[in-house]
Amino acid sequence: xKADLLFTGSELLTGLVENTNAGYLSRRLGGAGIQVxxxxxLPDDLQAIAAAMERSLCLSDVVIVTGGLGPTDDDLTREAxxxxxxxxxxxxxxxxxxxEFFFQERGLEMPEANRKQALVIEGSTxxxxxxxxxxxxxxxxxxxxxxxxxxxPLEMQPMFEEAVLPLLRGRAxxxxxxxxxxxxxxxxxxxxxxxxxxxxxxDNPSLSLAARGMExxxxxxxxxxxAAVEELIAAASHRLRRALRDYLYGEDEDTxxxxxxxxxxxxxxxxxxxxxxxxxxLADMITDVPGSSRFFKGxxxxxxxxxxxxxxxxxxxxxxxEGAVSEWTARAMASAARRKLDATIGVGITGVAGPDTxxxxxxxxxxxxxxDNKDRVSCREMHFRGIRRTVKIRAAQAALxxxxxxxxxxx
Amino acid sequence: xKADLLFTGSELLTGLVENTNAGYLSRRLGGAGIQVxxxxxLPDDLQAIAAAMERSLCLSDVVIVTGGLGPTDDDLTREAxxxxxxxxxxxxxxxxxxxEFFFQERGLEMPEANRKQALVIEGSTxxxxxxxxxxxxxxxxxxxxxxxxxxxPLEMQPMFEEAVLPLLRGRAxxxxxxxxxxxxxxxxxxxxxxxxxxxxxxDNPSLSLAARGMExxxxxxxxxxxAAVEELIAAASHRLRRALRDYLYGEDEDTxxxxxxxxxxxxxxxxxxxxxxxxxxLADMITDVPGSSRFFKGxxxxxxxxxxxxxxxxxxxxxxxEGAVSEWTARAMASAARRKLDATIGVGITGVAGPDTxxxxxxxxxxxxxxDNKDRVSCREMHFRGIRRTVKIRAAQAALxxxxxxxxxxx
Numbered sequence: 164x165k166a167d168l169l170f171t172g173s174e175l176l177t178g179l180v181e182n183t184n185a186g187y188l189s190r191r192l193g194g195a196g197i198q199v200x201x202x203x204x205l206p207d208d209l210q211a212i213a214a215a216m217e218r219s220l221c222l223s224d225v226v227i228v229t230g231g232l233g234p235t236d237d238d239l240t241r242e243a244x245x246x247x248x249x250x251x252x253x254x255x256x257x258x259x260x261x262x263e264f265f266f267q268e269r270g271l272e273m274p275e276a277n278r279k280q281a282l283v284i285e286g287s288t289x290x291x292x293x294x295x296x297x298x299x300x301x302x303x304x305x306x307x308x309x310x311x312x313x314x315x316p317l318e319m320q321p322m323f324e325e326a327v328l329p330l331l332r333g334r335a336x337x338x339x340x341x342x343x344x345x346x347x348x349x350x351x352x353x354x355x356x357x358x359x360x361x362x363x364x365x366d367n368p369s370l371s372l373a374a375r376g377m378e379x380x381x382x383x384x385x386x387x388x389x390a391a392v393e394e395l396i397a398a399a400s401h402r403l404r405r406a407l408r409d410y411l412y413g414e415d416e417d418t419x420x421x422x423x424x425x426x427x428x429x430x431x432x433x434x435x436x437x438x439x440x441x442x443x444x445l446a447d448m449i450t451d452v453p454g455s456s457r458f459f460k461g462x463x464x465x466x467x468x469x470x471x472x473x474x475x476x477x478x479x480x481x482x483x484x485e486g487a488v489s490e491w492t493a494r495a496m497a498s499a500a501r502r503k504l505d506a507t508i509g510v511g512i513t514g515v516a517g518p519d520t521x522x523x524x525x526x527x528x529x530x531x532x533x534x535d536n537k538d539r540v541s542c543r544e545m546h547f548r549g550i551r552r553t554v555k556i557r558a559a560q561a562a563l564x565x566x567x568x569x570x571x572x573x574x
Numbered sequence: 575x576k577a578d579l580l581f582t583g584s585e586l587l588t589g590l591v592e593n594t595n596a597g598y599l600s601r602r603l604g605g606a607g608i609q610v611x612x613x614x615x616l617p618d619d620l621q622a623i624a625a626a627m628e629r630s631l632c633l634s635d636v637v638i639v640t641g642g643l644g645p646t647d648d649d650l651t652r653e654a655x656x657x658x659x660x661x662x663x664x665x666x667x668x669x670x671x672x673x674e675f676f677f678q679e680r681g682l683e684m685p686e687a688n689r690k691q692a693l694v695i696e697g698s699t700x701x702x703x704x705x706x707x708x709x710x711x712x713x714x715x716x717x718x719x720x721x722x723x724x725x726x727p728l729e730m731q732p733m734f735e736e737a738v739l740p741l742l743r744g745r746a747x748x749x750x751x752x753x754x755x756x757x758x759x760x761x762x763x764x765x766x767x768x769x770x771x772x773x774x775x776x777d778n779p780s781l782s783l784a785a786r787g788m789e790x791x792x793x794x795x796x797x798x799x800x801a802a803v804e805e806l807i808a809a810a811s812h813r814l815r816r817a818l819r820d821y822l823y824g825e826d827e828d829t830x831x832x833x834x835x836x837x838x839x840x841x842x843x844x845x846x847x848x849x850x851x852x853x854x855x856l857a858d859m860i861t862d863v864p865g866s867s868r869f870f871k872g873x874x875x876x877x878x879x880x881x882x883x884x885x886x887x888x889x890x891x892x893x894x895x896e897g898a899v900s901e902w903t904a905r906a907m908a909s910a911a912r913r914k915l916d917a918t919i920g921v922g923i924t925g926v927a928g929p930d931t932x933x934x935x936x937x938x939x940x941x942x943x944x945x946d947n948k949d950r951v952s953c954r955e956m957h958f959r960g961i962r963r964t965v966k967i968r969a970a971q972a973a974l975x976x977x978x979x980x981x982x983x984x985x
Contacts, residue, residue, distance in 0.1 A: 175600075201622075461877045
């Protein structure tokens with residue numbers, strides 16, 4: 164089954180708003196057996212939107228349009244769909260009630276402009292939007308499905324998960340196209356490419372690789388009958404998991420921070436950080452995981468010698484002898500964080516994020532990462548290329564990778 | 575002048591790779607007077623790419639294609655362009671030399687597959703790519719311009735800036751379409767909409783608004799002759815700057831963190847942070863700014879009572895009496911961070927990021943932010959809606975907004 168994705172909104176064409184719906188919908192559809200044939204971003208123009216709908220309804224089984232369901236004059240998706248399908252738009256009493264209730268509940272009067280959101284295309288099924296005023300719609304036409312969804316991700320995503328995906332899952336049978344992503348860390352893209360090549364040919368499922376900072380994501384794609392495809396993907400995943408067990412940490416929506424967090428909670432460990440060049444990014448990644456307060460004691464972002472001295476209690480003479488960026492400083496930071504914040508594991512990161520070499524002449528991209536888990540302190544020296552943000556991301560991901568290796572169960 | 579953007583690559587259609595090129599190119603073109611008419615993401619299919627090129631060359635003056643210039647079998651952009659334009663692909667001696675040198679310099683042997691990257695479309699101008707093996711190309715055809723650029727942003731962006739944009743700037747004359755973004759913080763989207771409505775009608779330039787966390791970005795768009803359009807945008811920017819001076823902090827590629835950093839450096843201030851619910855995100859945002867080590871002393875991510883006690887030196891009895899999330903705790907955190915890290919300004923953030931209410935029953939999204947600049951400690955109580963990541967972003971942005979107001983020169 165094939166799908167076309169159409170995104171309306173001039174603000175996407177000027178780059179005012181990033182089109183995060185494209186990646187989200189593509190990943191979710193691929194995981195449900197539906198192949199995205201094309202994505203298009205269209206201006207707020209009735210003729211252009213209607214023409215694109217018509218073409219997509221010819222070429223694909225499912226067409227999903229996001230955006231353009233609001234109350235303003237440049238919201239034209241409903242009108243374009245009616246025009247394209249030669250159907251009428253009619254005011255709907257139930258939709259009007261829902262709209263009125265939405266405003267009432269918030270103690271607001273409904274603006275006149277919003278009345279047009281209660282217009283419904285003949286023969287369509289409205290899709291409820293509890294998070295906003297724009298109802299969605301499903302229209303069946305000549306065996307094809309046209310979905311109109313709101314543009315804001317916080318409204319679009321729940322509607323897609325609750326009303327669109329279950330319906331599509333039920334229909335995707337023959338010509339099933341399944342995508343699964345496996346996520347690796349701790350080895351480069353070319354090493355990984357060589358490793359998977361040794362496992363044999365990758366035709367069905369096919370295999371693609373993409374580097375994301377220190378991680379490499381593998382994507383399996385298989386096509387055919389539902390049961391056969393699911394089996395192909397499962398067998399290939401199993402083969403990759405076994406061959407790449409030192410690198411493969413998760414799949415699809417997993418993040419390394421979430422996987423590490425789960426392992427820390429399961430093993431009853433607690434974590435403290437001392438970050439220099441990563442500047443708080445590692446703490447930010449860990450505290451994005453719901454429940455991180457169960458194991459994360461806290462972190463110190465020591466961006467100056469004075470901060471390393473005052474907040475970590477490191478000795479100024481020691482720091483001046485070893486330098487702010489050195490193996491021994493990283494080790495001392497890890498241990499000081501662990502002791503100071505009473506955790507079972509301490510991590511220390513120090514390096515040169517750029518844009519220039521540091522005061523002691525150490526090169527841009529040089530980073531030391533140390534882990535202290537009471538029994539043992541280990542440290543790695545890394546050299547990262549790239550701009551400031553890239554060095555920060557790689558340093559934080561490398562630290563997570565070392566943590567993952569330290570806390571995951573022996574295999 | 576109008577442009578179509580075509581992005582090739584099945585990995586964009588499965589969501590393995592995010593299409594960051596779309597936003598980047600759209601913003602840069604809009605700032606140079608060129609209107610993006612449509613964006614399309616196409617599969618690695620020669621016929622599909624060639625058909626899209628043909629259509630776009632009819633409808634727009636400029637067509638930019640990214641991706642598909644690599645050495646593998648599914649890199650088909652060069653071939654599709656040759657097919658679409660009915661021109662020959664010929665091996666080019668200079669391109670072959672450049673390729674051979676690229677590998678030589680890295681001590682590698684050139685794989686056989688890469689030879690096809692030295693194929694050049696008859697009558698095209700190759701565009702050098704010092705950062706990778708895929709050369710770009712410019713093809714003029716019937717008064718239209720077709721650019722082929724590599725897919726990876728780190729190769730695409732410099733080629734676009736150096737070879738594409740200067741050429742387009744020289745040509746964009748009549749039918750000039752200029753976009754300018756102005757960035758506001760500290761007021762909501764609907765308040766801002768009301769404020770700009772009071773300033774009069776917005777036809778040319780037109781005005782769009784988009785909320786980004788606590789910020790609202792305004793976008794001006796004007797169309798017409800070059801000089802007239804530039805004047806229209808300048809006059810409108812000036813009017814908005816004056817009317818919104820308490821909210822408007824920057825434009826286009828400015829970030830609030832960078833603006834605050836510049837003000838701190840100019841005024842000779844130094845900064846220390848104590849973050850709880852924002853979990854290091856504010857430190858991360860500040861350390862993304864090059865040169866932040868000149869004013870940023872460091873931060874403490876106090877995610878547990880023990881951390882607030884140990885690293886900030888706060889009194890346990892005080893914390894237990896006031897609660898981890900309270901105005902007085904935020905104030906104490908700001909002051910402790912400032913004193914402990916010897917800075918002139920301290921910021922304290924404490925709140926409930928979710929997913930649940932905190933142990934003391936305080937509601938999800940309640941955040942206290944305090945600033946201590948020696949003379950004065952102020953604190954604000956905020957209530958944010960949204961998931962964990964949203965609350966973190968809003969808390970960090972709100973703190974930056976308070977900092978901006980404290981350090982910017984009186985107007």
